[in-house]
Amino acid sequence: MTLSAGGAAQAQDLENTLYMELKDGRVVIELRPDLAPNHVARIKELTREGFYDGVVFHRVIAGFMAQTGDPTGTGMGGSDKPDLKAEFTREPHKRGTLSMARTADPNSANSQFFICFQDAPHLDGQYTVWGQVVDGMEYVDMIKKGSPGSGAVDDPDKIISLKVASDVEG
Numbered sequence: 736m737t738l739s740a741g742g743a744a745q746a747q748d749l750e751n752t753l754y755m756e757l758k759d760g761r762v763v764i765e766l767r768p769d770l771a772p773n774h775v776a777r778i779k780e781l782t783r784e785g786f787y788d789g790v791v792f793h794r795v796i797a798g799f800m801a802q803t804g805d806p807t808g809t810g811m812g813g814s815d816k817p818d819l820k821a822e823f824t825r826e827p828h829k830r831g832t833l834s835m836a837r838t839a840d841p842n843s844a845n846s847q848f849f850i851c852f853q854d855a856p857h858l859d860g861q862y863t864v865w866g867q868v869v870d871g872m873e874y875v876d877m878i879k880k881g882s883p884g885s886g887a888v889d890d891p892d893k894i895i896s897l898k899v900a901s902d903v904e905g
Contacts, residue, residue: 762871813845831868
């Protein structure tokens with residue numbers, strides 16, 4: 736169960752929920768197809784292919800964000816699928832927000848994404864927000880941090896597995 740904005744309990748939408756297993760525990764992510772339907776569809780497609788399983792957090796900056804989704808672990812790779820057009824919204828980048836990484840080209844998001852450790856209003860309207868951590872943020876906080884500045888991580892933590900909740904509990 737999750738709480739709605741009014742505080743009332745509501746049933747979790749398992750088709751739009753991800754379970755991310757990290758070394759310290761499970762992170763539950765609410766997907767936001769209302770904000771970014773194409774990005775949510777891509778994340779679910781790659782998740783169901785097992786694309787993210789074992790992928791490292793290659794760039795982790797304390798007090799900012801943890802980035803993952805590159806199978807090469809370098810920050811230069813992605814999936815073999817075409818890049819996505821930006822789906823920018825007014826949704827703020829706050830603690831626990833999941834948003835797509837990209838190059839300087841706004842329409843270059845592919846498979847890489849990041850999770851915000853803290854509010855990051857300087858990113859608002861410039862990156863596609865597609866999800867929010869609703870449980871287990873304390874495990875995200877435990878992801879090994881990288882070097883100051885670049886965020887490059889020696890011996891990085893990884894996503895053990897990422898699953899669409901309906902595939903696990905459906």
